[in-house]
Amino acid sequence: KRSYKITLLPGDGIGPEVISVAKDILLLTGSLHGIKLEFQEKLLGGAALDATGVPLPDDTLSAAKQSDAVLLGAIGGYKWDKNEKHLKPETGLLQLREGLQVFANLRPATVFPQLVDASTLKREVAEGVDLMVVRELTGGIYFGKPRGFGTNENGEETGFNTEIYAAHEIDRIARVAFNIARKRGGKLCSVDKANVLEASMFWRKRVVALAQEYPDVELSHMYVDNAAMQLVRYPKQFDTIVTNNIFGDILSDEASMITGSIGMLPSASLGDSGPGLFEPIHGSAPDIAGQDKANPFATVLSAAMLLKYGLGEVEAAERIERAVLETLNRGFRTADIYSDGTKLVGCKQLGEEILKSV
Amino acid sequence: KRSYKITLLPGDGIGPEVISVAKDILLLTGSLHGIKLEFQEKLLGGAALDATGVPLPDDTLSAAKQSDAVLLGAIGGYKWDKNEKHLKPETGLLQLREGLQVFANLRPATVFPQLVDASTLKREVAEGVDLMVVRELTGGIYFGKPRGFGTNENGEETGFNTEIYAAHEIDRIARVAFNIARKRGGKLCSVDKANVLEASMFWRKRVVALAQEYPDVELSHMYVDNAAMQLVRYPKQFDTIVTNNIFGDILSDEASMITGSIGMLPSASLGDSGPGLFEPIHGSAPDIAGQDKANPFATVLSAAMLLKYGLGEVEAAERIERAVLETLNRGFRTADIYSDGTKLVGCKQLGEEILKSV
Ligand SMILES: CC(C)[C@H](C(=O)O)[C@@H](O)C(=O)O
Ligand SMILES: CC(C)[C@H](C(=O)O)[C@@H](O)C(=O)O
Numbered sequence: 120k121r122s123y124k125i126t127l128l129p130g131d132g133i134g135p136e137v138i139s140v141a142k143d144i145l146l147l148t149g150s151l152h153g154i155k156l157e158f159q160e161k162l163l164g165g166a167a168l169d170a171t172g173v174p175l176p177d178d179t180l181s182a183a184k185q186s187d188a189v190l191l192g193a194i195g196g197y198k199w200d201k202n203e204k205h206l207k208p209e210t211g212l213l214q215l216r217e218g219l220q221v222f223a224n225l226r227p228a229t230v231f232p233q234l235v236d237a238s239t240l241k242r243e244v245a246e247g248v249d250l251m252v253v254r255e256l257t258g259g260i261y262f263g264k265p266r267g268f269g270t271n272e273n274g275e276e277t278g279f280n281t282e283i284y285a286a287h288e289i290d291r292i293a294r295v296a297f298n299i300a301r302k303r304g305g306k307l308c309s310v311d312k313a314n315v316l317e318a319s320m321f322w323r324k325r326v327v328a329l330a331q332e333y334p335d336v337e338l339s340h341m342y343v344d345n346a347a348m349q350l351v352r353y354p355k356q357f358d359t360i361v362t363n364n365i366f367g368d369i370l371s372d373e374a375s376m377i378t379g380s381i382g383m384l385p386s387a388s389l390g391d392s393g394p395g396l397f398e399p400i401h402g403s404a405p406d407i408a409g410q411d412k413a414n415p416f417a418t419v420l421s422a423a424m425l426l427k428y429g430l431g432e433v434e435a436a437e438r439i440e441r442a443v444l445e446t447l448n449r450g451f452r453t454a455d456i457y458s459d460g461t462k463l464v465g466c467k468q469l470g471e472e473i474l475k476s477v
Numbered sequence: 478k479r480s481y482k483i484t485l486l487p488g489d490g491i492g493p494e495v496i497s498v499a500k501d502i503l504l505l506t507g508s509l510h511g512i513k514l515e516f517q518e519k520l521l522g523g524a525a526l527d528a529t530g531v532p533l534p535d536d537t538l539s540a541a542k543q544s545d546a547v548l549l550g551a552i553g554g555y556k557w558d559k560n561e562k563h564l565k566p567e568t569g570l571l572q573l574r575e576g577l578q579v580f581a582n583l584r585p586a587t588v589f590p591q592l593v594d595a596s597t598l599k600r601e602v603a604e605g606v607d608l609m610v611v612r613e614l615t616g617g618i619y620f621g622k623p624r625g626f627g628t629n630e631n632g633e634e635t636g637f638n639t640e641i642y643a644a645h646e647i648d649r650i651a652r653v654a655f656n657i658a659r660k661r662g663g664k665l666c667s668v669d670k671a672n673v674l675e676a677s678m679f680w681r682k683r684v685v686a687l688a689q690e691y692p693d694v695e696l697s698h699m700y701v702d703n704a705a706m707q708l709v710r711y712p713k714q715f716d717t718i719v720t721n722n723i724f725g726d727i728l729s730d731e732a733s734m735i736t737g738s739i740g741m742l743p744s745a746s747l748g749d750s751g752p753g754l755f756e757p758i759h760g761s762a763p764d765i766a767g768q769d770k771a772n773p774f775a776t777v778l779s780a781a782m783l784l785k786y787g788l789g790e791v792e793a794a795e796r797i798e799r800a801v802l803e804t805l806n807r808g809f810r811t812a813d814i815y816s817d818g819t820k821l822v823g824c825k826q827l828g829e830e831i832l833k834s835v
Contacts (some may be wrong), residue, residue, distance in 0.1 A: 209672045239709055244597045260640060260674065267675050275643045278679025282618060283637035285629050312723070314567045316618065317625050321636025347727045348734035351597055351709065365670070369705045369727060376706035 122155035123187040123430055126394070128179070128215075131165040131208060132403025133413035133466075134192025140415035140470030141190060141422040144439060147477050148426070152435040159186070163215065164194030164208035164403075174211025180218045188429035189219070189396045190422060193403035217257055221388035221396050222288070223295040224256040224367065225428070228354075228374035231383060233447045234456055238379030240351075245379065250357040251303060252374055253296040254367025256388055258288045259318075261364045282318045284363065289325040291391065296361035297333040304358035306337045310346045310366055322363065343370070350374055375400055382414035382455045385421035387428045397425040411465035414453040416443055419473060442476035449476070480513035481545040481788055484752075486537065486573075489523040489566060490761025491771035491824075492550025498773035498828030499548060499780040502797060505835050506784070510793040517544070521573065522552030522566035522761075532569025538576045546787035547577070547754045548780060551761035574614055579746035579754050580646070581653040582614040582725065583786070586712075586732035589741060591805045592814055596737030598709075603737065608715040609661060610732055611654040612725025614746055616646045617676075619722045640676045642721065647683040649749065654719035655691040662716035664695045668704045668724055680721065701728070708732055733758055740772035740813045743779035745786045755783040769823035772811040774801055777831060800834035807834070 127142060129135035142158060149156045161179040168174050174194075183189045194208040204210060230238060230248040238245035263281030271277050293309075300307035309326045311319035323340060330338045341349065343366045349356060350370065354377050362370060375381045381401050388396040399417030407413060420443060427436035451472045452461045464472065485500060487493035500516060507514045519537040526532050532552075541547045552566040562568060588596060588606040596603035621639030629635050651667075658665035667684045669677035681698060688696045699707065701724045707714060708728065712735050720728060733739045739759050746754040757775030765771060778801060785794035809830045810819045822830065 204675075204678070207672060213673070239598050239602045239711075241597055241599055263637070268679060271643050273643075275645060276679070277641055277643045278674075278676040279621070279639060279641035280674045280676045281637060281639055283635055285631075285633045285635045287633060312726075314565060315571070316636075316638045317562075318636040318638045320562070321626060321634070344726045344730040347705065347731040348739075351731060351734040353597075366727075368670075368702045369724075372702040373705040373709060373731065376709040381706075 120153055120155050122157065124157050124159070124185070125425070126183045126186040126189045127158055127160045128163040128189060128191040129160065129166070130163050130192040130194040130403065131196050132193055132405045132408040134194065134403055136411065136413045136466045137399065137415040137418035138190065138192040140466060140473070141418040143470060144419050144442070144473055144477060145422050147474055148435050148438050151438065151477070152432065154432060154435060163191065164211050165196050165199045167211060168199060168206060168208065174206065174208050175214040175218070180215065183215065183219060183394060186394050188394050188425045190425055191396060191398035192418065193399065193401065195403045196405040213261065215396065216388060217262065219393060219396055220257060220390040222255060222257040223292055223389045224254040225299070225387045225389065226252040226254060226371040226375065226384070226400060228252065228371070228378050228384065230378045231380065231447060234380045234383065236458060237456055238377060240377055240379070244354065245377065248354045248378060250354065250374060251299060251359045252367055252371040253292065253299060253359060253361045254371055255288065255292040255362070255364050258284055259364035282316065284318055284322055286325060289322050290329060293326045293329050293361060295389070296359055297329065297336050300336045300359035301333065305335060306339070306358035308339045308341055308357060308360050310341050310343050310360055310362040310370065312343050313340070314342060326361070346370055347373060350377060371400070380456050382453065383416050383420070385417050385424050387421070387424040389428060395425070395429040397421040397429060411467055412454055413466045414455050415466050415470055419443060438477060442473050445476040446473045478511055478513050480515065482515050482517070482543070483783070484541045484544040484547045485516055485518045486521040486547060486549040487518065487524070488521050488550040488552040488761065489554050490551055490763045490766040492552065492761055494769065494771045494824045495757065495773040495776035496548065496550040498824060498831070499776040501828060502777050502800070502831055502835060503780050505832055506793050506796050509796065509835070510790065512790060512793060521549065522569050523554050523557045525569060526557060526560070526564060526566065532564065532566050533572040533576070538573065541573065541577060541752060544752050546752050546783045548783055549754060549756035550776065551757065551759065553761050554763040571619065573754065574746060575620065577751060577754055578615060578748040580613060580615040581650055581747045582612040583657070583745045583747065583782070584610040584612060584729040584733065584742070584758060586610065586729070586736050586742065588736045589738065589805060592738045592741065594816060595814055596735060598735055598737070602712065603735065606712045606736060608712065608732060609657060609717045610725055610729040611650065611657060611717060611719045612729055613646065613650040613720070613722050616642055617722035640674065642676055642680055644683060647680050648687060651684045651687050651719060653747070654717055655687065655694050658694045658717035659691065663693060664697070664716035666697045666699055666715060666718050668699050668701050668718055668720040668728065670701050671698070672700060684719070704728055705731060708735060729758070738814050740811065741774045741778070743775050743782050745779070745782040747786060753783070753787040755779040755787060769825055770812055771824045772813050773824050773828055777801060796835060800831050803834040804831045
């Protein structure tokens with residue numbers, strides 16, 4: 120019997136509710152595929168701040184490192200919004216990404232046929248959108264040094280950050296992206312600002328050099344401002360997108376909103392070895408926390424990504440994906456994706472319906 | 478009789494065609510309002526590279542500096558795409574912005590009722606969108622130092638840039654934005670990434686401090702990833718947006734695409750004193766250059782911004798704006814905004830139709 124250790128990080132807001140649903144579904148699915156899953160729950164974000172004074176306790180990081188995969192709910196909330204930087208929930212998440220060295224953030228943006236009308240884009244534009252943003256996650260301006268506050272030559276205060284990429288950081292994320300593009304539609308679009316930024320010129324140079332090893336993948340390049348436009352104009356033109364940390368932050372959120380149902384979208388953050396980090400792309404939604412209104416689909420699909428990308432358990436992953444589609448087809452919806460003629464349920468009941476379809 | 482010197486920079490691609498239309502309209506409008514306009518044409522971008530070897534000849538910059546306002550067509554094209562950085566058309570534009578110290582880039586995104594169906598967004602989402610992005614244009618990562626290529630402590634190649642803002646750079650752009658918000662809907666949204674970047678934390682701190690001087694303006698803050706989503710989800714929530722150079726580059730292009738008709742959108746770049754730079758937001762469209770297919774509306778509306786923001790000739794500006802609306806109402810369209818039941822015309826003829834409406 121294959122056996123894996125999973126660290127659960129419920130986090131804040133609706134995090135605990137959606138994690139609880141995903142855990143049940145992982146357990147049942149695992150048992151149907153001869154997979155033994157052992158769970159341990161740890162603190163992250165605001166929950167960790169309140170209990171321990173730091174957003175990422177050592178105990179959480181070392182537990183995560185020693186497990187086979189990490190499933191995260193969501194972090195953050197009004198309560199901690201004014202905290203200093205090192206006491207922000209977000210800082211805990213950034214430290215976790217860095218600690219696990221999960222440099223490749225995979226963010227699919229898929230329009231579910233059942234939910235196409237939830238998009239603000241016209242049906243014919245949104246229908247069939249199925250793209251993957253591969254975002255560099257442990258480098259660039261998020262982590263570059265020097266950073267901070269200073270004084271310039273005129274004695275004036277400044278705030279500054281450094282956008283920097285070393286060769287191996289670009290190469291490894293580009294390889295992940297080429298491999299994903301190869302398994303998808305065979306098209307990779309590298310997004311940069313190489314008409315202005317040296318960091319982008321270097322990025323493009325490395326990506327172009329690597330392309331020789333992937334002759335079956337069609338590589339193109341796009342400036343980030345144009346990419347932000349093209350996602351609105353004609354999102355179906357994209358298959359796989361690879362880009363740096365900050366551009367990926369912006370474009371993947373834009374892409375997910377184009378689907379109209381960010382409550383449906385999972386993500387995976389992977390390193391070279393060691394456990395991957397899996398989480399829904401939505402936030403902690405403090406306004407509906409504890410009210411059994413959260414949409415657990417994105418976390419359940421993150422659990423599927425965990426099985427597929429984190430543990431190599433592809434069949435079990437596909438069982439969960441099918442169960443999600445079937446539950447959608449049976450008409451069950453949480454409030455965020457509800458429309459006339461469908462059945463409105465809470466987080467828990469939706470979880471039970473997905474379980475029936477597993 | 479009021480008299481002004483205007484520098485025209487036709488640039489590349491469709492630039493000369495749209496500038497020629499705008500010039501005629503400025504001349505007629507000026508004569509109707511007792512304004513004498515003196516034009517001088519100079520080289521910029523690819524045209525300048527071909528003729529002089531540099532993208533911004535000294536002669537162009539000094540002519541621009543000595544004039545009352547600068548009207549630019551568009552720059553760039555496939556021909557110069559592989560040029561080294563200092564020989565790119567874009568570099569000429571960046572040098573011009575820096576040379577004129579036009580730190581405030583005003584980019585309206587307006588959905589014209591006549592063209593609402595050109596948006597890929599649903600009619601009810603796009604209808605009535607009328608927002609202004611105020612983008613910082615001469616600072617941040619576009620100009621920050623150090624920048625370039627290097628070697629890190631492991632002997633690995635790197636590419637890097639610096640995002641940096643000094644107090645006065647933030648204050649002056651924020652003041653422009655507060656003043657614009659005050660004249661518009663009274664709402665200002667400052668976009669940053671203050672949960673991660675020190676440059677953004679500093680930005681937010683300065684903007685918050687200035688807000689005291691503008692009690693009549695309702696200030697809010699949004700992270701850039703969320704802003705990229707909200708522009709798709711519900712663009713009507715925005716009135717005036719203020720943000721840094723790179724975020725403004727991305728978000729203003731996204732916002733303009735949401736209108737569905739970027740061939741209609743003008744922009745203004747203003748400094749504290751000295752001439753402003755006015756240009757359509759669209760590019761040089763080399764594929765249709767010289768074919769009399771370009772849409773001159775955006776350049777004509779840029780000429781209106783030139784009159785209003787550059788010369789303080791508000792009545793003349795409004796005459797041009799009215800003429801544009803009337804020409805749209807009379808049904809004239811270039812190919813990019815054509816739809817069933819309207820009249821397809823070329824760039825020149827559209828210019829003549831606008832002239833009739835002036
Ligand atoms: C919470 C924040 C630090 C984070 C990021 O910017 O990476 C979030 O926006 C994301 O995309 O996961
Ligand atoms: C051409 C390029 C350098 C420029 C920019 O990035 O500022 C353009 O995208 C713009 O927005 O005017």
